[in-house]
Amino acid sequence: MNYSASKICKIFSLSSKPELTKKMLLNAESQGVIPKQSLIAMNKRSQKLWSPEQVPLIGQTFGFLEKPKKPLVLTTFVTKGGVLKTSLTVNLARIAALHNIKTCVVGLDMQGDITTGLGFDYNLNDDMSIKDALTQINQAQGLMDYYKKDCSLDDIIHPTDLPTLSFIPETPELVALNQSLNNRNRREFWLNEMVAEPLKEKFDLILFDCSPNWNLLITNALTSCDTLLAPLECKINNFRNLKMFQSFLGSFKNEMQLKFNTYYIPTRYSGNRKLSKEILNWYQTHLENCSNYFIRESLQGEEASALFLSLPEYTPLSPTALEMNLLIDELWQQLTQTNKDINYKPKNNLRPLHP
Numbered sequence: 001m002n003y004s005a006s007k008i009c010k011i012f013s014l015s016s017k018p019e020l021t022k023k024m025l026l027n028a029e030s031q032g033v034i035p036k037q038s039l040i041a042m043n044k045r046s047q048k049l050w051s052p053e054q055v056p057l058i059g060q061t062f063g064f065l066e067k068p069k070k071p072l073v074l075t076t077f078v079t080k081g082g083v084l085k086t087s088l089t090v091n092l093a094r095i096a097a098l099h100n101i102k103t104c105v106v107g108l109d110m111q112g113d114i115t116t117g118l119g120f121d122y123n124l125n126d127d128m129s130i131k132d133a134l135t136q137i138n139q140a141q142g143l144m145d146y147y148k149k150d151c152s153l154d155d156i157i158h159p160t161d162l163p164t165l166s167f168i169p170e171t172p173e174l175v176a177l178n179q180s181l182n183n184r185n186r187r188e189f190w191l192n193e194m195v196a197e198p199l200k201e202k203f204d205l206i207l208f209d210c211s212p213n214w215n216l217l218i219t220n221a222l223t224s225c226d227t228l229l230a231p232l233e234c235k236i237n238n239f240r241n242l243k244m245f246q247s248f249l250g251s252f253k254n255e256m257q258l259k260f261n262t263y264y265i266p267t268r269y270s271g272n273r274k275l276s277k278e279i280l281n282w283y284q285t286h287l288e289n290c291s292n293y294f295i296r297e298s299l300q301g302e303e304a305s306a307l308f309l310s311l312p313e314y315t316p317l318s319p320t321a322l323e324m325n326l327l328i329d330e331l332w333q334q335l336t337q338t339n340k341d342i343n344y345k346p347k348n349n350l351r352p353l354h355p
């Protein structure tokens with residue numbers, strides 16, 4: 001995908017900040033502050049556009065996110081499936097990368113949604129036999145190969161269309177990795193010591209995308225992170241699940257003496273449903289560190305995920321895209337403040353629930 005001036009203006013727009021205009025972009029282009037667009041053929045006409053490689057340099061100048069002073073490690077996890085964990089991870093990763101923030105997403109869910117969601121290229125073609133295709137797929141290396149020392153960490157980091165966004169794909173061997181970790185000393189710390197710490201040498205933002213099932217990959221991701229991102233669906237089932245999740249998480253955090261912060265993000269909000277509104281309101285008034293924004297239930301969200309894009313890239317004019325930018329801006333402010341504060345003490349997020 002290439003980016004027009006009007007799309008760039010929307011991708012980097014926030015209602016709380018002065019509007020970025022086409023004129024400002026074109027001025028910056030003519031002064032050499034940002035890269036030059038190329039004339040690209042589109043159906044019967046040509047249009048001046050920026051390529052994905054160029055956009056991070058524009059985001060660095062005109063965007064709303066600043067590079068963190070030191071690398072940030074975030075884990076997206078909650079014990080409930082389908083609540084937009086991966087969609088949030090992909091949106092945050094792409095938006096940060098568009099701001100020239102070097103980002104690496106590590107997929108820890110055997111379902112492989114990061115591998116799909118960031119467009120992993122297996123080099124398959126339609127003329128292949130099923131046997132050749134399977135051989136090709138099985139050759140993809142992941143964390144288990146690195147754990148067994150069959151390859152280096154660099155070997156399993158894959159590029160995307162954005163030069164500032166990389167990822168470590170999930171492979172089916174994550175199941176075996178989970179089992180192998182079980183037999184190790186310091187089994188909760190392998191990911192931090194062998195993956196998160198080395199990644200910090202190269203990336204500003206590291207994101208672990210987790211499955212909804214509590215396992216050793218999750219506990220490893222929790223011991224590695226500065227902040228846990230916990231999406232909470234604005235639906236009654238998730239609401240009931242929250243208390244259990246908080247108590248589980250609280251015990252683990254205490255036993256392991258971890259200091260990560262938890263940031264709750266309401267998702268799948270439906271403004272035309274009374275229950276959804278009430279649940280959103282409850283989250284935002286009762287939970288410490290709950291976003292003032294939310295991710296709305298929308299077809300556009302589904303479509304953006306299917307095309308491996310963030311909402312602001314896919315549908316820049318829609319309110320859902322602006323909501324995503326506001327959510328990420330708010331989250332980023334919290335994260336980078338925490339990041340700046342060397343005497344930071346985590347808050348205890350566990351409050352009694354009174355549904």
Ligand SMILES: Nc1ncnc2c1ncn2[C@@H]1O[C@H](COP(=O)(O)OP(=O)(O)OP(=O)(O)O)[C@@H](O)[C@H]1O
Pocket residue numbers: 080081082083084085086087088109111113210211212268295296297298299300301302303305306
């Ligand atoms: N804003 C949205 N509204 C509704 N559906 C969405 C939205 N954004 C993404 N989706 C779709 O919802 C489905 C579940 O989303 P996602 O994979 O992010 O959830 P998850 O919490 O990671 O799930 P899992 O627990 O299986 O890992 C996906 O098919 C995705 O395309």
Ligand SMILES: [Mg+2]
Pocket residue numbers: 085086087109113210211
């Ligand atoms: Mg997921």
